[in-house]
Amino acid sequence: MNPQTVEPRMKARIALSVNDQPHELLVPVHKTLLEVLREDLGLTGTKHGCELGECGTCTVLVDGEPVLSCLALPVELEGRRITTVEGLAEGGRLHPLQQAFAELGAAQCGYCTPGVLLTAQALLAAEALPPRDRIREALAGNLCRCTGYTKILDAVELAALRLSRGARAGAGR
Amino acid sequence: MTGETRYADDLVLPRMAHAKLLRSSHAHARIRGIDTTRARALPGVLAVITGADLPRVRFGILPVSQDEEALCTEKVRMVGDAVAAVAAVDEETAEQACRLIDVAWEPLPALMSIEESLAHPEVRIHEYGDGPNVHKSVALQFGDVEAAFARADLVREDTFYYEGSTHLPLEQHAAVAHWGPDGKLTLWSSTQTPHYVHRLLAKILDVPAAHVRVVAAPVGGGFGGKLDPFAHEIAACHLSRLTGRPVKIALTREEVFYVHRGRHPVLMWLKTGFTRQGDITGCHIKTWLDGGAYGSYGVASTFYTGVINPVSYKMPVYKFEGARIFTNKPPCGPKRGHGTPQPRFALEVQLDRAAEQLGLDPAAMRRRIVTEPFTKTANHLTVTTTGLAECIDRVVEASGWRTKWRGWRAGEAPSEKKRGVGLACSAYMTGAGTAIYWNAMPHSGVVLRADRSGAVALLCGATDIGQGSDSILASFAAEVLGIALKDVHVHPADTTLTPVDLGSYSSRVTLMCGMATIQAAERLRGAIFEAVAKKLEVAPGALVARGGRVGVPEDWDTAVPFAQAVELGEAMHGVLAFPGSYAPPRRAGKYKGGGVGPSPCYSYTASVVDLSVDEETGEIELHDVWIAHDVGRALNPLLVEGQVEGSVYMGIGEALMEEQVFRKGLHKTPSMLDYKSPTTLETPDIHTILVETDDPEGPFGAKEAGQGPLLPIMPAIANAVYHAVGVRIDEVPITPDKILRALEARRRGKPARVGPEKLPLFAFKEPVVVESAFGQPADAVVVRPFQAERLA
Amino acid sequence: MMRLPPFTYVAARTLAEAAAALAEHGADAMLVAGGTDLYPNMKRRQFEPKVLVGLRGIRELAGVRGSAREGLTLGAGTTLAAVAAHREIVTHYPALATAAGLVSSPQLRNMGTLGGNVCVDTRCNYYNQSFEWRRAIGFCMKKDGDVCLVAPGSPRCWAVSSSDTAPALVSLGAAVRLVGGGGERTVPLAALYHDDGIEYLAKRRDEIVTDILLPPVDGWRSAYLKLRRRGSFDFPVLGVAVAARLEGAVVRDARIVLGAVASRPRLAEKAAAALVGRRLTPELIAAVAELAAGPSKPLDNTDFTHPYRKKVTRVFVARALRALGGLGDAGRAVEAIA
Numbered sequence A: 001m002n003p004q005t006v007e008p009r010m011k012a013r014i015a016l017s018v019n020d021q022p023h024e025l026l027v028p029v030h031k032t033l034l035e036v037l038r039e040d041l042g043l044t045g046t047k048h049g050c051e052l053g054e055c056g057t058c059t060v061l062v063d064g065e066p067v068l069s070c071l072a073l074p075v076e077l078e079g080r081r082i083t084t085v086e087g088l089a090e091g092g093r094l095h096p097l098q099q100a101f102a103e104l105g106a107a108q109c110g111y112c113t114p115g116v117l118l119t120a121q122a123l124l125a126a127e128a129l130p131p132r133d134r135i136r137e138a139l140a141g142n143l144c145r146c147t148g149y150t151k152i153l154d155a156v157e158l159a160a161l162r163l164s165r166g167a168r169a170g171a172g173r
Numbered sequence B: 001m002t003g004e005t006r007y008a009d010d011l012v013l014p015r016m017a018h019a020k021l022l023r024s025s026h027a028h029a030r031i032r033g034i035d036t037t038r039a040r041a042l043p044g045v046l047a048v049i050t051g052a053d054l055p056r057v058r059f060g061i062l063p064v065s066q067d068e069e070a071l072c073t074e075k076v077r078m079v080g081d082a083v084a085a086v087a088a089v090d091e092e093t094a095e096q097a098c099r100l101i102d103v104a105w106e107p108l109p110a111l112m113s114i115e116e117s118l119a120h121p122e123v124r125i126h127e128y129g130d131g132p133n134v135h136k137s138v139a140l141q142f143g144d145v146e147a148a149f150a151r152a153d154l155v156r157e158d159t160f161y162y163e164g165s166t167h168l169p170l171e172q173h174a175a176v177a178h179w180g181p182d183g184k185l186t187l188w189s190s191t192q193t194p195h196y197v198h199r200l201l202a203k204i205l206d207v208p209a210a211h212v213r214v215v216a217a218p219v220g221g222g223f224g225g226k227l228d229p230f231a232h233e234i235a236a237c238h239l240s241r242l243t244g245r246p247v248k249i250a251l252t253r254e255e256v257f258y259v260h261r262g263r264h265p266v267l268m269w270l271k272t273g274f275t276r277q278g279d280i281t282g283c284h285i286k287t288w289l290d291g292g293a294y295g296s297y298g299v300a301s302t303f304y305t306g307v308i309n310p311v312s313y314k315m316p317v318y319k320f321e322g323a324r325i326f327t328n329k330p331p332c333g334p335k336r337g338h339g340t341p342q343p344r345f346a347l348e349v350q351l352d353r354a355a356e357q358l359g360l361d362p363a364a365m366r367r368r369i370v371t372e373p374f375t376k377t378a379n380h381l382t383v384t385t386t387g388l389a390e391c392i393d394r395v396v397e398a399s400g401w402r403t404k405w406r407g408w409r410a411g412e413a414p415s416e417k418k419r420g421v422g423l424a425c426s427a428y429m430t431g432a433g434t435a436i437y438w439n440a441m442p443h444s445g446v447v448l449r450a451d452r453s454g455a456v457a458l459l460c461g462a463t464d465i466g467q468g469s470d471s472i473l474a475s476f477a478a479e480v481l482g483i484a485l486k487d488v489h490v491h492p493a494d495t496t497l498t499p500v501d502l503g504s505y506s507s508r509v510t511l512m513c514g515m516a517t518i519q520a521a522e523r524l525r526g527a528i529f530e531a532v533a534k535k536l537e538v539a540p541g542a543l544v545a546r547g548g549r550v551g552v553p554e555d556w557d558t559a560v561p562f563a564q565a566v567e568l569g570e571a572m573h574g575v576l577a578f579p580g581s582y583a584p585p586r587r588a589g590k591y592k593g594g595g596v597g598p599s600p601c602y603s604y605t606a607s608v609v610d611l612s613v614d615e616e617t618g619e620i621e622l623h624d625v626w627i628a629h630d631v632g633r634a635l636n637p638l639l640v641e642g643q644v645e646g647s648v649y650m651g652i653g654e655a656l657m658e659e660q661v662f663r664k665g666l667h668k669t670p671s672m673l674d675y676k677s678p679t680t681l682e683t684p685d686i687h688t689i690l691v692e693t694d695d696p697e698g699p700f701g702a703k704e705a706g707q708g709p710l711l712p713i714m715p716a717i718a719n720a721v722y723h724a725v726g727v728r729i730d731e732v733p734i735t736p737d738k739i740l741r742a743l744e745a746r747r748r749g750k751p752a753r754v755g756p757e758k759l760p761l762f763a764f765k766e767p768v769v770v771e772s773a774f775g776q777p778a779d780a781v782v783v784r785p786f787q788a789e790r791l792a
Numbered sequence C: 001m002m003r004l005p006p007f008t009y010v011a012a013r014t015l016a017e018a019a020a021a022l023a024e025h026g027a028d029a030m031l032v033a034g035g036t037d038l039y040p041n042m043k044r045r046q047f048e049p050k051v052l053v054g055l056r057g058i059r060e061l062a063g064v065r066g067s068a069r070e071g072l073t074l075g076a077g078t079t080l081a082a083v084a085a086h087r088e089i090v091t092h093y094p095a096l097a098t099a100a101g102l103v104s105s106p107q108l109r110n111m112g113t114l115g116g117n118v119c120v121d122t123r124c125n126y127y128n129q130s131f132e133w134r135r136a137i138g139f140c141m142k143k144d145g146d147v148c149l150v151a152p153g154s155p156r157c158w159a160v161s162s163s164d165t166a167p168a169l170v171s172l173g174a175a176v177r178l179v180g181g182g183g184e185r186t187v188p189l190a191a192l193y194h195d196d197g198i199e200y201l202a203k204r205r206d207e208i209v210t211d212i213l214l215p216p217v218d219g220w221r222s223a224y225l226k227l228r229r230r231g232s233f234d235f236p237v238l239g240v241a242v243a244a245r246l247e248g249a250v251v252r253d254a255r256i257v258l259g260a261v262a263s264r265p266r267l268a269e270k271a272a273a274a275l276v277g278r279r280l281t282p283e284l285i286a287a288v289a290e291l292a293a294g295p296s297k298p299l300d301n302t303d304f305t306h307p308y309r310k311k312v313t314r315v316f317v318a319r320a321l322r323a324l325g326g327l328g329d330a331g332r333a334v335e336a337i338a
């Protein structure tokens, strides 16, 4: 019952695409994506609050869909596109969501923010101008203990508005 | 925001080892022996320590409660007490090694409630205190309450219970310790109080404080949960000393529940006399706090359950008796609102009941009895400005109270969902008036150094725990110096670099560091003005600093760019580095215990909650929360609103679902899933209204905003539930189960109430009797220590 | 950080490969689909398999086939998000779409599968705790110990069936296809469960759930109501699935299934029988709700008190029936009705 010895840890060679960068890794199979991102790739922007699927802090995107990195195994993610918060800003410019979060004070301690941003980005990719209740539902898997969510919802609405205006302006050109 | 902020657990140092603690699996037990042989033999283990390896000192955050050991040596007092620590090449190995440590326990009876602890004086959790298992007992009386009750038209006695809850910061505590080959120790930690950790580490590890450096990493949520020195910090330091490597330790969520220091469960009895018009003739409160296994901030917490209530409403005479009881549970401490939400809940629900009995509108009744500005309370606290009346008016207006609150109704025909509104108010401190250890030094210090580039470095011992204090302080400096916010660089909380700040607690940072920043900036500006005046051949008093330049307004073309002004200043004075200091006005009441409660100024809040109750399931749905907060002056309205909204959120959690409860000696729900914290779906729209009173005590008139707004939420919800379905839930959390039970009781002809039925048999000590200071005029601005030169 | 114990991972590409791996490693091996149930449990050392057989790469398990008219076949690997959003399911099997859409959080629904959901481990708040916590209180019979901490004298384990989709599927008359060493078989989903907290699945270890089969919709309406503290994250502490076939106001056939009140989805057969051939009136609904609450025997091992869960059983059954009969406001707990 009490594990007495360290078990031999099987390592696997894994090819991961993170923020559009390919990585070749040799890691123990039982390491979760969360651990590999933070400990092997140095991408500590992905945070964690429980490691059991109960808070949403560790959310990353896999092929554009929000998933929990604390319950995902890298061996199962070969060939998939993984996006972390570090991959959100483009070319040194803040993503419109990040911009709106900064302007409206939607991040207080900032610990839930990476997961919230990615979840919101997936929502806006699927739905240009989601109503507030839809944003609430989409973010229902991301706990925040600081903000009371109000400013977060405001910021997602603001970013959505700007993105859709930008898209329309772009289309008009 | 971009993932670049480096919290403690994000730090990686070369050769870093990883540590884990072995924690007690008994709620109360003597330690007969600890055998670490098997753990040491595990490959990859670098060091294993027990309490025997540490200097034999007991510590605690308050000088009067030195009752903790980093690693327990003789006995453990709760499940989760640390008894040994392991450093290993990785976290998994350290964890495995912990499971290989053999402890011989001699279990002792576990006391898991106030009642059990008082019923079993023969079992002692600690040897010290004000009686068997009584940590602290206090009794204060200001005027003759019995006479006040005799004068009253209505006297109410009610009992309430407030369940414990925890901070649940999203970031789990973590620390990295590095004891360098030069014999100096550096600790990076998610702490809200690097200064106290610094002082205590030196004592606990028996090293000169001069060789210890504590750096507060950005904190991923504090709320008062990262305000004590913790076993994991101490163990990491010692393990680093032994292994010669940096050592990281990161708590699991379950361990964070054991570290706790959260809201005290409090049982309360409240007796208040009212006149027919709704005036209070006098008030008497008794509180019993379930303190958990250690002292922590508990003495202060005990006082706070009694001393702040009189700040909001006129209470000519006042009596308070409180006792904190030890139990074999994680220690309670200073969660957001520290000790004040519990008695506030009792008072505001009782006011609601009194209003009904007197046939008064509960909003109008409160409006009538708010305290007068610049007067003293019965217990000698100084009310400076108060915007409570305006707060009430504003929420009444915004919420449509007059149409929604349709008067006091007796039961209506049953329908599935009933709507109701409730109102409550509160007052809170803007920074505690006294330090944890008595001294005459500043509570906050700041150093400003101007660079020839025109940049200004702001060195400040405070940590930004999410309240945005860094940017507020920078904005103060920028405002005084007339430069852009971006030109101010804040260097927070590093004990070798920054002046002392007592910590990010009791909403003191904006005020105290803010005042120190303003002082330093004014001094810096003075030196610069002197030099620029000489060059422009004008009087320094004719100069202004704005838009990045210094000059005479009438002759702005000759104004000097700030960078050049700094050069002129440096040429005249040498390096331009100026300190600012702040200590609160010395206003402590001149009686024993008078040091807890005074604050430079108080913030005020009023809130209206609109909700529905499902009469069949007891489920509550919140529709809207209106909250008006007297913040003195809203320097950065977005940040203030954020603090208010966050407080409301936490209040909703405490009101409806959060509870730290135990079963068979163990925490029942030590996880994010089972300890319920509201999601976006339970959090309604929060409508924040900021009220300004421009307090002479605050920086640019500002008061706190991060704690007070939590307080009215629980009673406002309780009052709204009553308004909706006519049942009184006299305890939090207000769960659907309790609502159904109260409705059933009513159906059976019993009182429609769920709440405590009995009170402990407990003899409080004789009260310290002091004359009531109620209504005495208080000075507008007193001369503050270190601020003599400042013009009001 | 909570971490997984070490294991060997077999990424199966076909059912045959998966079956072979299971056969080879016997009791040391476990299947994993989305991992959203298994991985947290492994981190708490409730399971310590030496070998994990991953089902993700198996094409045969993906996708939804068929139509409401002739019946739907749902691959076990279909994610809950896909089930909840599937047009045909939303319109014709609303109890299932609702149940799938109410599982945990959006992220978990993107990861968790239907197959994993019907096989999800039973839960108990003495059991879903860390290794250290369980050691402190004394291990229970479900893992590492030999007593039941909820009902100390009991010879059996009372852990609670906590799947949202299982009661919905049982109410819809779903069947399940299993493939194992012994070949393939299809059984009613109700027959997949035992009322035992440990041996809650009536299938052999080497059997893989490949498909969930929904019968032709054939006039059945359905609804699912879930009780939990929060609108997200939380497992059901009571699930009520009701399906009925009505002709006008007369009930021709009905099934009432209770989730999270026993170690298996519990059929309230007497209550359902009392509906058949009768008009769905408020009086009948009240009587049937009372009958249905009979088999609801929650114990004190989940969130909320068990007397409360029992009381709400009655309310939810009545509300679900009212919704099916189109009898007015059913309360906010009813998320979707056909």
Ligand SMILES: Cc1cc2nc3c(=O)[nH]c(=O)nc-3n(C[C@H](O)[C@H](O)[C@H](O)COP(=O)(O)OP(=O)(O)OC[C@H]3O[C@@H](n4cnc5c(N)ncnc54)[C@H](O)[C@@H]3O)c2cc1C
Pocket (backbone or CB within 6 Å): A052, A053, A054, B673, C030, C031, C032, C033, C034, C035, C036, C037, C038, C039, C040, C055, C076, C077, C080, C102, C103, C104, C105, C108, C111, C112, C113, C114, C115, C116, C117, C118, C119, C120, C121, C162, C163, C164, C165, C207, C208, C209, C210, C233, C234, C235, C236
């Ligand atoms: C925080 C949290 C909240 C949750 N809330 C809910 C909830 O509200 N409602 C709910 O129903 N569930 C909930 N879950 C549990 C879980 O997420 C879901 O049940 C999910 O559907 C499981 O699917 P999976 O594919 O991830 O299963 P896995 O974790 O991969 O597997 C679960 C079990 O099923 C077995 N299994 C998986 N696929 C097959 C197959 N094809 N054949 C045979 N055996 C198989 C596995 O061996 C394992 O024993 C929650 C989980 C977490 C962590």
Ligand code: FES
Pocket (backbone or CB within 6 Å): A047, A048, A049, A050, A051, A052, A053, A054, A055, A056, A057, A058, A059, A068, A069, A070, A071
């Ligand atoms: S860390 Fe909490 S869900 Fe992953």
Ligand code: FES
Pocket (backbone or CB within 6 Å): A106, A107, A108, A109, A110, A111, A112, A113, A143, A144, A145, A146, A147, B170, B220, B221, B466
């Ligand atoms: S900003 Fe702190 S948890 Fe969300």
